[in-house]
Amino acid sequence: MRCLDNDGKTEAIIKNFSPHYRRQYAVAFCKHVQDELEQHRDSQSQFLKTKPPAEAGTVLYEAELLHFAEDLKKWKDRYVVIKNDYAVDCFETKEAYQKGASPKYHVLPAGGKVLTSEEDYNLLSDKHFPDPVGSSEKEVAQAFVQLPREFPVYLWQPFARHSYYCFPEPEAQRQFSAVLGDCVRHSNHDFLKQTTYEVEAFLEAIQFFRQEKGHYGTWEMITGNEKEQRINSIVDGISETTVSEPAQKCCTELIQPFLASILEELMGPVSSGFTEVRSLFDKEVNEIIQDFQNTNDITKLKENVDQLMKLPFNSVKMEPCYLKVNLLQELLQDLKSRFKIYHIDFVIQRTQNFMQEVL
Known part of the structure; x- marks a missing residue:
């Protein structure tokens, strides 16, 4: 029924x-x-020009890792490939991927959150799916999925099956979580462009x-x-x-007087993020120049320049730049109560996308 x-x-x-x-x-x-x-006579010019998209099928990440197979209720070794459509494809083996087989799992991470600790995952789950019994006693919650290795990555999605991955060392965990964060960000916003x-x-x-x-x-x-x-x-x-008259009154009395202070709060982390992007670019260029001065190797120079062109898609190197903007989450808490702005995450994600486009 x-x-x-x-x-x-x-x-x-x-x-x-x-x-x-x-x-x-x-x-x-x-x-x-x-x-x-x-013939597009009235099209407006943009301050920030959108880069032409990368060639379809460009691989951003590929590696063998442990993935929790929901249908089997067990951890399995999978070969994971992420291309520039920002979907996560899990194949049985690397050979299956190379032969063009269909992935065992195809995950679209839109709306998701990337977590790297069991505690954070449980807190988020409890927030959205509270215990119906409502027990006030503090009990040690049994892990929903037993971890075979020490460094997990959780992809939490509100209206889709969650995904679980596991790694033997923190560097591999960090690399995958950074790429997965990029996937979430682009999946949330690229369609709308x-x-x-x-x-x-x-x-x-x-x-x-x-x-x-x-x-x-x-x-x-x-x-x-x-x-x-x-x-x-x-x-x-x-x-x-x-709604024009009440909206105009609301803007004049309740919003406009605070716009200057809001802009000031916004510009701090945003400026820090773009400054970090510039510093990263300067550092990479200086390293290329230094390497060429030491080796005078034209072939190596071309390889380094090719790597520099791919810098915006290097999630690990870009992550410190993105983290600067994440400070908005803490600084703008007051906006949530004063102006009913509840989706600061999307402000942050769009800013991070612009940072990637600038580079």
Whole structure:
């Protein structure tokens, strides 16, 4: 009965969402046709130019490691490959991957959190899935998955099966967790950078669908960059007649007086992050120059320059830069209560993506 009830709710949600999507699809398609006819005459220039994407299928990480096979309820040696689509593929063996076999597991890490200790994983699980008994007694929780090695990596996802990996030494754990963190960040935001009218229609339909239910704030399950958040003339008309006056009053009285202090709080960690990126680049370039002066080896110089081009995708070297921005999590706690800003994680992730693009 519960399954049938859920099916009914799902059908009702889709039925309510469909008119919004049909309407926004028509609007987005007309804008697309107009843009094609005018040959992008009105396109705005950007301060930060988006780099052309790397060649599809570029491998960012590959290694043999221990992965917990959920269906078998046991740890298995797997060959894990992560390409620049930021999905995690687990193969039976390296040979299976090289022969083009399908992966045993294909994990899309969007919305996930990467954790490297059992304690942190249990705390996050308890927060989202509290004990229904509500026992106040402090009991030693039995590990959900017994670890065969000392250094685990957990991929926690709110609406998907969690993934567990294990490593014999901390350096391998750190490398994989850094790459996995990149995967989560890009999976959360890269879809929203697509400029197709289908994506634009879907995002705006979601926005109207949620506004119809009185939800005007940010939503952690769908994020976008400035392009997707751009409001067209139809939205302007609706906003003007419904929420313009109270929103204007709220901004003038409750937000505008604090903007300077908010910007100041934001700029500290953000500037530190970009400064760290510049320092990393300077360090790598100086090492290449020093090496060439010592060896005068043209072949080695070309190899080093090739490695420098791949620096933005070196998750371990980039991690200290990203950590500078993570300080926003602590500094902006006051925003959560004052302005109901609950998704600071996504502000941090977008900033980290921009840092990677700059390099």
